[in-house]
Amino acid sequence: MFNIALVNNVESSKLEYITALKEKKCSIHQIDPTEIRERIPKMDAVIVIESAVENIGLTCEFIIKVRDLTEGFVWVLSSESSKVNRIVHLQLGADGTFDNRIDSDEFCLYVMNTLERRLGKKGQKNSYSQIESPKKEQQIQNIRLVPANFSVNIEGKGEVGLTKLEFKALETLIRNKGEAISYEELYKSVWGKEKGDKKYRVANLIFHLRKKLEDDSFKPKYIRTVRSRGYMLSK
Numbered sequence: 640m641f642n643i644a645l646v647n648n649v650e651s652s653k654l655e656y657i658t659a660l661k662e663k664k665c666s667i668h669q670i671d672p673t674e675i676r677e678r679i680p681k682m683d684a685v686i687v688i689e690s691a692v693e694n695i696g697l698t699c700e701f702i703i704k705v706r707d708l709t710e711g712f713v714w715v716l717s718s719e720s721s722k723v724n725r726i727v728h729l730q731l732g733a734d735g736t737f738d739n740r741i742d743s744d745e746f747c748l749y750v751m752n753t754l755e756r757r758l759g760k761k762g763q764k765n766s767y768s769q770i771e772s773p774k775k776e777q778q779i780q781n782i783r784l785v786p787a788n789f790s791v792n793i794e795g796k797g798e799v800g801l802t803k804l805e806f807k808a809l810e811t812l813i814r815n816k817g818e819a820i821s822y823e824e825l826y827k828s829v830w831g832k833e834k835g836d837k838k839y840r841v842a843n844l845i846f847h848l849r850k851k852l853e854d855d856s857f858k859p860k861y862i863r864t865v866r867s868r869g870y871m872l873s874k
Contacts, residue, residue: 641754644670644679646701647688653716656737659747672701679708683754687733689717695724696836699731703838706732706866712753716746727842732866782852782861784810793852804829805848808841812862812872819865845870 643665649657657667670678670685679685685705689698698715705713715728715736725736737746781794790800791809801809811828812820826837829844845862853859863871 641665641683644668644682644685646670655743656746659743663751684712687715692719696839699838702731702733799851816872817874819868819871821869
């Protein structure tokens with residue numbers, strides 16, 4: 640039997656997914672946000688419920704909190720999702736996002752197969768890294784800001800144009816090269832005191848920045864994700 644935590648309230652449209660897991664003898668635990676730190680480490684997996692795509696800010700907050708407490712599987716179950724939302728979830732540490740395009744039987748089969756595979760490997764040493772590090776054979780090319788053009792010059796790639804917000808974010812990362820910069824710090828350096836959904840706006844901005852800088856934005860070598868913290872520009 641697997642212990643699966645549910646974070647955030649389950650809407651009626653999601654009950655069939657939860658029922659399918661219960662029929663597979665999974666023990667489902669509704670976790671109140673105030674109980675996350677105490678109960679999440681005891682779970683085999685966590686499902687974050689996202690009631691609507693515009694609630695991604697709250698979803699991001701839950702993913703970060705949960706990922707800080709466990710290296711277990713974390714999935715998002717959403718009413719709907721966009722490509723940007725799914726990528727942001729992955730960047731923050733989620734293992735995948737499911738929405739109404741997948742039925743409850745397929746969802747349940749995916750979850751059970753994944754958990755059973757891990758159970759079969761129980762006892763083997765898991766190697767996790769707090770910071771996603773580039774492979775040793777990768778060489779980090781020099782990058783240099785060009786303020787007059789709101790661009791960045793990347794050795795071997797040439798000059799790449801940036802938006803004003805992207806330029807501000809990259810400027811902050813370069814200024815603190817090799818150091819982890821929190822979501823709060825990045826938000827303040829880009830938007831100042833402007834109110835907004837900080838984690839989502841920062842993650843979304845970094846997503847677009849990576850698309851311009853990286854050869855493969857899914858395997859970044861310049862802007863690294865520091866789990867539960869923020870981002871860092873590799874030395």
